[in-house]
Amino acid sequence: MEAIKEYFKLAIKNLKTRRLRSWLTILGIVVGIFLVITLISLSGGIKNTILKQLNALGGDIIFVMPGAIDNPLTTFMGGQMLSEEDIQTVKKTKGVEVALPMSQKSQLMRYNNEQKTIFLTGFPWDEGKDFLSNFQGWNLSEGTWPSPGKRELLLGSLVAEKDFFSKRIKVGDTVTVNGKSFKVVGILNSIGNKGDDTSVYLDREVFQQITGDREGGALAIMVKAEEGVSPDELAARIKSELDEVRKRRRGEDVSDFSVLTSEKMGSIAGGVLGVIQAAVMLFAAISILVGGLGIMNTMFTSVRERTKEIGVLKAIGAKNSAVISIFLIESGILGLIGGAGGVIFGLIVAKLIEGYSRASGAFLLEAYMPASLIIFGLFFSFLIGCLSGYLPARKAAKLRPTEALRSYE
Amino acid sequence: MEKSIIRLQDVWKTYQMGKVEVPAVRGISLEIFPGTFVSIMGPSGSGKSTLLNMIGCLDFPSKGKIFLDGQDTSILSESQLAQARGQKIGFIFQQFNLLQHLTALENVMLPMVFQGQEEEQRKARARYLLDLVGLGDRVDHLPSELSGGQRQRVAIARAFANKPQLVIADEPTGNLDSHSGQKIMDILVQFHKEQKGTIVVVTHDSIIANYSQKIFHIIDGQIVQNHKQSEQTIWKQ
Numbered sequence: 001m002e003a004i005k006e007y008f009k010l011a012i013k014n015l016k017t018r019r020l021r022s023w024l025t026i027l028g029i030v031v032g033i034f035l036v037i038t039l040i041s042l043s044g045g046i047k048n049t050i051l052k053q054l055n056a057l058g059g060d061i062i063f064v065m066p067g068a069i070d071n072p073l074t075t076f077m078g079g080q081m082l083s084e085e086d087i088q089t090v091k092k093t094k095g096v097e098v099a100l101p102m103s104q105k106s107q108l109m110r111y112n113n114e115q116k117t118i119f120l121t122g123f124p125w126d127e128g129k130d131f132l133s134n135f136q137g138w139n140l141s142e143g144t145w146p147s148p149g150k151r152e153l154l155l156g157s158l159v160a161e162k163d164f165f166s167k168r169i170k171v172g173d174t175v176t177v178n179g180k181s182f183k184v185v186g187i188l189n190s191i192g193n194k195g196d197d198t199s200v201y202l203d204r205e206v207f208q209q210i211t212g213d214r215e216g217g218a219l220a221i222m223v224k225a226e227e228g229v230s231p232d233e234l235a236a237r238i239k240s241e242l243d244e245v246r247k248r249r250r251g252e253d254v255s256d257f258s259v260l261t262s263e264k265m266g267s268i269a270g271g272v273l274g275v276i277q278a279a280v281m282l283f284a285a286i287s288i289l290v291g292g293l294g295i296m297n298t299m300f301t302s303v304r305e306r307t308k309e310i311g312v313l314k315a316i317g318a319k320n321s322a323v324i325s326i327f328l329i330e331s332g333i334l335g336l337i338g339g340a341g342g343v344i345f346g347l348i349v350a351k352l353i354e355g356y357s358r359a360s361g362a363f364l365l366e367a368y369m370p371a372s373l374i375i376f377g378l379f380f381s382f383l384i385g386c387l388s389g390y391l392p393a394r395k396a397a398k399l400r401p402t403e404a405l406r407s408y409e
Numbered sequence: 410m411e412k413s414i415i416r417l418q419d420v421w422k423t424y425q426m427g428k429v430e431v432p433a434v435r436g437i438s439l440e441i442f443p444g445t446f447v448s449i450m451g452p453s454g455s456g457k458s459t460l461l462n463m464i465g466c467l468d469f470p471s472k473g474k475i476f477l478d479g480q481d482t483s484i485l486s487e488s489q490l491a492q493a494r495g496q497k498i499g500f501i502f503q504q505f506n507l508l509q510h511l512t513a514l515e516n517v518m519l520p521m522v523f524q525g526q527e528e529e530q531r532k533a534r535a536r537y538l539l540d541l542v543g544l545g546d547r548v549d550h551l552p553s554e555l556s557g558g559q560r561q562r563v564a565i566a567r568a569f570a571n572k573p574q575l576v577i578a579d580e581p582t583g584n585l586d587s588h589s590g591q592k593i594m595d596i597l598v599q600f601h602k603e604q605k606g607t608i609v610v611v612t613h614d615s616i617i618a619n620y621s622q623k624i625f626h627i628i629d630g631q632i633v634q635n636h637k638q639s640e641q642t643i644w645k646q
Contacts, residue, residue: 006522010511017510312506315467316567317495317523319488402468405506 004329007322011329014302021298022334028294029338030345033381036284037346037373042353043277044368050273054266060231061135062223063260064090064238081217082257085245090221093241095229100124100131101218103207109200110176111165118159119199120177122207124148135224136191143171143186146203153182154201157190164198180210231261288380291338292388299331299392310396311404320397327393328386335385336378343377412479413440414497414575414607415464420473422459422630433459435630436473441623443574446601447609448618451627458579460627461611465577466494478574495523499568501578501597505560507552513539513563514548520570538566542596558589565596569604576600578610582617590614
């Protein structure tokens with residue numbers, strides 16, 4: 001132990017005499033670890049946020065959406081809708097407690113001689129009020145819920161704010177949507193994502209009247225199972241009922257819709273995030289590898305420069321293990337300092353991005369930074385340092401003292 | 410018979426120079442006994458440094474055996490040999506070979522680090538030795554802050570750090586002016602007397618040779634004669 005302490009002192013002196021080169025090598029590791037920490041912290045944060053939102057939906061909510069799930073984008077891009085018959089079929093399926101169809105269209109809204117685009121979203125309020133407040137966690141910051149059948153609007157939190165229209169909208173104000181005037185009766189607290197917070201909500205019947213969407217298509221149906229009914233079983237039942245409708249009506253046997261439990265949605269989201277995380281880790285690993293090569297390069301150069309010194313050390317009684325230790329400690333220190341720098345920068349940048357996301361309100365992102373991530377960063381960089389220092393250290397240890405002493409300074 | 414510190418038995422050393430084998434040491438046998446001051450002399454290229462390296466167990470012979478303190482070194486592992494070397498042999502080089510970024514004190518302490526000695530013990534011994542070589546007020550200087558003669562004195566202190574049975578010096582005064590060289594020799598002689606150590610010096614310096622109890626003359630990798638001091642004058646012509 002005493003010896004190791006001395007080797008440490010020697011190693012630190014060696015690094016200090018090559019100060020600039022040591023710092024440049026450390027910088028290489030800082031960049032690599034910085035990338036890893038930032039990316040892990042942010043992708044972990046995104047994952048947590050998404051899982052949290054899915055959890056907020058409640059574990060036993062079932063979503064029925066148009067379009068097959070193997071191409072989820074068609075749901076929102078393709079303009080496919082679920083028909084009124086689909087909605088009725090879902091409602092009548094055994095085990096369904098509530099089925100809440102949702103319609104959505106982007107519309108122009110006028111207020112105070114300004115015009116802005118908003119998402120107009122229609123829910124049947126008689127059933128929707130309880131569903132949304134109990135299972136989706138919606139709550140009002142002021143006003144009341146719209147009454148069914150009346151021209152009353154509920155605003156997402158961002159729509160009401162001053163930044164959206166130049167004047168803040170208050171409960172009781174009148175706004176114009178698609179040429180029809182509405183009374184604002186309530187304003188929601190933030191739901192947590194920009195899409196929902198820039199929506200304007202109203203009764204679905206009124207929605208159909210003013211958009212002329214009398215066919216009554218729904219963009220999605222949210223289903224709550226009855227007490228004691230398993231969501232998975234109910235999802236399967238809804239799927240077979242809807243398949244029946246398609247066969248009877250159109251003679252089709254292709255499922256152009258998806259029935260998903262929130263658990264399933266979670267696993268799909270988790271899978272996508274997993275792939276992103278893996279890709280991110282791959283790039284980070286490459287940058288760490290480059291940092292490691294930097295350490296190796298520095299240490300090899302160092303061995304060559306110090307050949308004579310190594311000869312002296314061996315002549316005065318340094319065993320091979322002592323020479324290896326000194327060089328490994330040096331490269332380990334390079335790795336560790338680089339790792340510490342990388343962890344610090346990484347966490348700072350992750351926090352900055354978190355702060356930016358809060359301020360912009362575009363998305364809610366909490367940087368994920370548990371102690372294990374910091375420990376992992378430090379340990380990993382130390383390991384990289386030692387690994388990349390091993391070959392140079394072994395080369396140094398294998399030098400024959402006479403040959404080393406003969407080399408020119 | 411008295412036990413020798415180092416014994417060479419028909420030792421050969423051949424270097425590979427491209428495709429040609431160049432024998433540097435050709436069948437040398439010799440014994441060095443405790444407490445003697447031995448000089449090795451010879452023209453450059455005669456193989457005396459190679460011989461010295463093998464006496465110091467820094468190099469393995471191509472053929473033949475070397476016994477350090479009665480122990481056959483050819484059966485020792487590299488680590489065991491390093492350990493034995495650190496314990497029993499001290500080195501003084503022509504180029505001083507101090508570690509540039511360590512102070513005089515740290516340089517002298519280093520061989521004791523490799524023997525696993527306690528820090529307090531190391532410090533005390535190193536201070537004592539630096540005092541002996543007259544550098545008691547320079548312990549915290551780096552080699553670059555010392556003159557050539559002072560550096561060599563640090564190197565001597567380092568060589569004696571582990572109380573070696575054998576101290577080997579390869580032209581210790583070769584890089585010094587005559588005044589510093591004289592001082593170095595005085596110190597070596599003083600160490601020899603006070604520490605009762607065995608000293609082997611490769612030198613061109615007749616003054617050192619004069620002090621020696623035994624001189625080996627090397628020409629073309631072989632010992633020519635075992636001169637006694639009295640015979641030295643003949644050789645010098």
